Amino acid sequence: MMDVYLAGGCFWCINMTIKETPGVKDVVVGYSGGDEENPKYEDVKSQKTGHRETIKVTFDENIISYPDLLDVFLLNVDPFDEFGQFIDRGHSYTLAIYYKNEYEKNIASMKIAELENFFNKKAYISIEPFKSFYIAEEYHQDFYKKHKEEFEKELIESGRIKKMTDYKLLNNELKEIIRDVECDISNFANASSLIFNTLDNLNWAGFYLLDNDYLYLGPFQGKVACTKIKVGSGVCGTSVFMKKTLVVPNVLEFKGHIACDSNSKSEIVIPMIKDDKIIGVLDIDSPIFNRFSEEDKIGLEEFVKILLNA
Numbered sequence: 482m483m484d485v486y487l488a489g490g491c492f493w494c495i496n497m498t499i500k501e502t503p504g505v506k507d508v509v510v511g512y513s514g515g516d517e518e519n520p521k522y523e524d525v526k527s528q529k530t531g532h533r534e535t536i537k538v539t540f541d542e543n544i545i546s547y548p549d550l551l552d553v554f555l556l557n558v559d560p561f562d563e564f565g566q567f568i569d570r571g572h573s574y575t576l577a578i579y580y581k582n583e584y585e586k587n588i589a590s591m592k593i594a595e596l597e598n599f600f601n602k603k604a605y606i607s608i609e610p611f612k613s614f615y616i617a618e619e620y621h622q623d624f625y626k627k628h629k630e631e632f633e634k635e636l637i638e639s640g641r642i643k644k645m646t647d648y649k650l651l652n653n654e655l656k657e658i659i660r661d662v663e664c665d666i667s668n669f670a671n672a673s674s675l676i677f678n679t680l681d682n683l684n685w686a687g688f689y690l691l692d693n694d695y696l697y698l699g700p701f702q703g704k705v706a707c708t709k710i711k712v713g714s715g716v717c718g719t720s721v722f723m724k725k726t727l728v729v730p731n732v733l734e735f736k737g738h739i740a741c742d743s744n745s746k747s748e749i750v751i752p753m754i755k756d757d758k759i760i761g762v763l764d765i766d767s768p769i770f771n772r773f774s775e776e777d778k779i780g781l782e783e784f785v786k787i788l789l790n791a
């Protein structure tokens with residue numbers, strides 16, 4: 482049997498993944514990396530100590546090797562996030578592999594180098610000598626088994642797993658809502674409400690409508706937004722210019738992104754094309770990175786198509 486200490490963001494979540502891995506005999510959640518003695522959950526969570534939420538993994542090397550265990554770990558975290566994991570922000574949620582000997586240190590360095598080479602970007606996983614591990618309060622041990630509902634909510638809200646939207650249902654609902662309604666503005670208003678209240682993890686959903694070279698704010702749900710966007714500017718203007726859907730996993734990395742609500746982290750913009758002419762865009766923002774998938778893109782393109790055939 483071998484013990485290793487891994488910090489993978491929220492320990493409720495990473496505990497489940499690792500514990501369900503064949504060869505893993507036990508996982509205990511706790512705190513490592515800081516110098517304070519006997520840290521408490523609230524202090525670690527609010528960054529009052531130098532600890533990270535950490536799991537102690539006991540595994541049978543005859544069933545799963547240390548390098549393979551690290552692969553499972555790395556597949557279940559976001560290695561490129563410098564300041565936390567998913568919705569959990571701050572040092573206590575950053576990634577670390579604590580090593581007890583040269584072998585563990587070398588394997589960890591090798592795995593991270595492999596990852597960086599593959600993705601061609603810097604991974605933020607600290608490789609540190611193991612100092613201490615303080616077992617967390619009983620409430621947090623096997624949280625995923627003991628507090629199922631709260632845990633599932635955390636998994637979805639944290640952005641670790643995405644709740645799939647049933648686009649068939651949503652699009653059928655849209656058909657009903659717009660049936661026999663001739664006014665576009667009324668339909669766009671209801672469509673923005675339908676999206677905002679059906680898709681999870683959104684902070685803005687609405688329309689920008691094209692008039693000559695500018696997009697003007699149309700019906701929407703969310704905070705007050707910018708009213709005028711030039712074609713070619715921002716994500717919306719680029720989508721019009723390119724006449725295609727743009728999925729932006731991280732708005733900070735989109736050159737020229739227009740930030741209306743500083744909470745927005747990812748975005749999808751779908752062009753509205755009627756009789757071969759572009760009339761505007763449907764713009765949707767999320768407060769978590771990487772919110773929109775290929776399924777969202779397909780489902781929302783269909784949504785816009787239905788809306789425009791009304």
Ligand code: SME
Pocket residue numbers: 685706707710714715716717718737738739740741742745748764766
């Ligand atoms: N982010 C958009 C601007 C509109 S707001 O997201 C509501 C853009 O870059 O075009």
